[in-house]
Amino acid sequence: MAAMIAEKKADVPQLSTTKWVRVTLTAASIKPLEKVADGLIKKAKDQNLRVKGPVRMPTKGYYAEDSMW
Numbered sequence: 001m002a003a004m005i006a007e008k009k010a011d012v013p014q015l016s017t018t019k020w021v022r023v024t025l026t027a028a029s030i031k032p033l034e035k036v037a038d039g040l041i042k043k044a045k046d047q048n049l050r051v052k053g054p055v056r057m058p059t060k061g062y063y064a065e066d067s068m069w
Helices: 002-009 032-045
Strands: none
Touching: none
16 A cells, blocks of 8 residues: 555656746834844745845835026
8 A cells, every 4th residue: 555655656757847936025224124124034045045146126116396407
């Protein structure tokens, strides 16, 4: 019986699926945001996942008044 189960498992092809997750965090202050990002990265690396980031977004926008040049 065990040999039959092992034989069935051997016949099933192993499919490797890649799943992508993108997380966007926003906060009013930087320190708590960095703490959460570090925690997420640490937990992902503990599970041997590939991690890219964090990529910081610009905090200030460009504002130009109406001017000819």
